[in-house]
Amino acid sequence: MYDADAMFDADVIVIGSGGGGAVAAKELGEAGLKVLVLEAGPWYGNKQWANPNSERGGEWSSDYKDLDVGIYKKIFNAYENNMNDLVSGVFRFGPADRRRTPWHRVMRQKGEIWQLSGVGGTTQLYWSQSPRAFPLAVDNIWPISYRELVPYYEKAEATLPVQFAPTTPKEELFYYGAKKAGWPLIPTLNVTTPGYRPNPNAILPTNEHLMDQSYSLEQLSNMEGCTLKGNCVNGCTTGSSVDKIAKRSTLVSYVPLALKTGNVAIRPNSFVIKLLTAQDPKEGLRATGVQFRDTWTGEIGELTARTVVMAAGCIESPRLWLNSGLPYNEWVGRGLTNHCFDWVAGVFDEKDLMSIMGLPAVYPYVGHTSGARVDIPGTGIFQVSCLSPGLMSFLTYGFSEAGYDALNPPEPGAPWDIHGRVVGPQLKELMMNYSRTMSILILTDDETLYRNRVQIDPLLKDENGPIPIMHYTPSPKTLKRRDQLARYASETLKQAGARKIIRSDTPFGSMIHLESTMRMGYVTDTNCEAYQVRRLFIADNSVHFNGIGGPNPTLTTQALATRTAEKIVTKYFS
């Protein structure tokens, strides 16, 4: 029987230190609560783990002085195979030990899940896109209003901080095409009408000395401020200290702030395998702690707390609920959205670029990975997004729902010249034009469907328990919007002067923006506390009611986590 007077290890245990967990930890620590954070993956840039991918290192870190930019920069070398290989890279969903395999999810469709373990979670590689939700996708749909979110957006934006992206050649070309295609400029953070704008990104403003030749680039890369080096996705290294790194993953933003409170301790390499609960005479079933597995030693540990915040992500949060034998809720793991993303690229001629910009190339490797966008509430977003060549080649030419372009070319009159995968001599020719290719990410206002889900495999297990199975098939409405966005993006590329348009038709199972698998109003109340388990809160993308209309969900999770921390303090610690 649960003892209400028992001593707890902490006021709050936070499961996961990614986009949401790190925010909850910082906010709760600032409120004076004792917080323990358990993170499944490694910690990069901390003296306790000098060689985090090959040695176990320490157990906990709670001291800001443990942060070490030298260790951080040694690991984050921005080489894309080393960093981004989903099987064995620094950025993967797997144990810290890179000799071991990643953690598996069952996918019976084409696609890939871009989620990372590690302190900072997937924000380690996200492009720092920090737009707010479309009000149209929240008001009269979510159980809370957009207005309710605004003060928390403001706080998260100021903390990260968020700023509009600078213009580099690829953004200039994008604006040129978008304006010619008839989109107006929308100078706002609250998007209610369609138009183009720079991306609100969680990236420090460009170093004020960047264009001053008396500073070497090497010097600038060790100072505060972005150097436009184009490695947002490969691991940003620009900055003078861990907490001044230009791209604001939570590893370099909220985590250092959490440590500065003196109330937060973080334990990496610790996979939470079970939520512990007890029957409270007054509250009913309540969370009391967690059971976790050390990913290096395999040892199982237990920690207890007065409240638990689950921020393990859209797959692991429902998995943990299901593997812990918590009460049945038909919406746990259901309602998965992923923005059903697509990818369109345009190849330009050097002479056209010279006449438009006075430059011979698009320079896709320069500037923020994604710096400009067209927002269309009710449909979605398309945004210029350029990557290093390995990632660009597979996203543009290797990854398709449509199969091979040569075996199934576009229908006559289609706005693209190539639809689907490109292989053989044509691929090589196109990749020789990499520096003159501008690519565009398409994010769809994805309809939330019960059938799209995370389940638990009845047979297959890894060391952390039964493993997740993913199912996602878009609705006809989602597909219609996605197709419309691909047409809009193609038009902008054509207006900008592109000579050849490629539509990837990205596999539906490609998941970069997973959301809404533990939906507010179904699994949690409006405080993000589980209906069926008191003192269990959710602070990741899974608690979103829907896909927020298409914008990157991270900032909304960060705003909600800020709000949830406030609710926890008010309800249980006042």
Added chain:
Amino acid sequence: MHPSAIYAATVDSHTFATFRALVEAIIPDSPVSATYSPELTAGAADLCIHEYMIWELDHSLSLVLGFGLTDIPLSCSTAGLLNVGAVHLAASRQLQHPPNPLLWESGPFSAMSRNDRISVLAMLEQGNIDPGVLPPPYRNDLGFTRYMIDFLNRQTMFGNYSEWSAYGTTRLRTPTERRLEYFPVSWKQAEYPGVVPGYRALLGYMLTIERKGGESTIV
């Protein structure tokens, strides 16, 4: 023997030949011409991307089988999948070119023309085959087969156009022990300058957020 050679020696020759045939169909070498030097014409097989693919597939899956966590290498079974697909395509008389009879016995997939190898991938991707004839773990699982065919395409491209080949003699070591030995050939092909500390490419700001007293305005 250096570690790459030790690892390569553990892979059977059929698997090796099948993956070599796969990557050269996806990214072939190109004819050397006045415009393109031999370096610029190198294809995925020249960059040993078949070894990359084998390594990736053999280091991607572990599951609890019986009492403990077990690594499940996938390269051999995936080579088997491609060869079963090749036999099926040939049997259904859909080949564009006759296969090389000398290679057919040891590996049907690598005996085919490059275009026919792509047709095998397309057929498997579309599920135009009896799933019961596929080797485990693909048997009766066209969903996983579809996932894998997509993976084979995109991972070949990612391996080829990333810096992997430039790890040279260390390329098959555990990732933390790989060392760059030269500038990647494929990055030269793509005219990617590599990893640099920054670019003096600022053209200005279209909009700026200004914050005062907990509220923001756009200027």
